[in-house]
């Protein structure tokens with residue numbers, strides 16, 4: 001049951017625009033990836049039960065750095081959203097490099113939470129990210145975001161469709177909403193499993 005990690009004292013730790021400047025891991029880490037505007041900041045705020053600790057922006061593409069948060073001795077890492085078309089190519093390349101370099105670091109990748117908007121098919125960059133996660137062997141979970149925007153039945157259908165596209169089982173994809181809290185306790189349980197070593 002979720003509840004072993006105390007999220008109450010979540011705090012911002014540091015922000016890095018250059019992966020080579022990130023200090024070595026000192027504790028378990030949970031990293032959040034996904035396309036711009038998918039809801040990374042919102043799901044992190046929901047975990048922390050805070051409105052605005054992780055800046056939520058309705059303008060896509062605001063998270064341009066790797067941002068570290070800490071709660072109860074665990075680091076939560078907000079990675080820059082990828083694939084925001086209206087940015088310059090130079091900026092998109094910088095973000096891609098930053099994400100790529102981050103995953104090449106020798107770190108404690110206890111869990112990567114890969115977010116996909118439940119309403120849309122995975123993008124080419126989502127595929128690239130998930131292929132990379134599969135190939136690297138890093139533990140990851142897919143969280144489908146914004147489920148409150150669909151009926152329960154439609155959300156289940158979308159989960160099956162997205163799972164099929166990704167070659168995964170529907171049960172491997174978590175249906176979540178930062179709006180009504182759906183799936184957040186399950187996500188907490190998965191985080192606990194990977195960060196507190198209860199295999």
Ligand SMILES: Nc1nc2c(ncn2[C@@H]2O[C@H](COP(=O)(O)OP(=O)(O)OP(=O)(O)O)[C@@H](O)[C@H]2O)c(=O)[nH]1
Nearest residue numbers: 037038039040041042057061063081146177178179
């Ligand atoms: N209805 C609904 N809206 C959501 C949900 N999660 C996020 N949003 C909205 O989607 C928009 C983007 O959310 P963010 O959490 O800022 O997304 P992000 O992935 O951090 O965005 P970047 O900073 O661009 O990488 C905001 O307007 C949020 O209010 C959700 O579960 N339900």
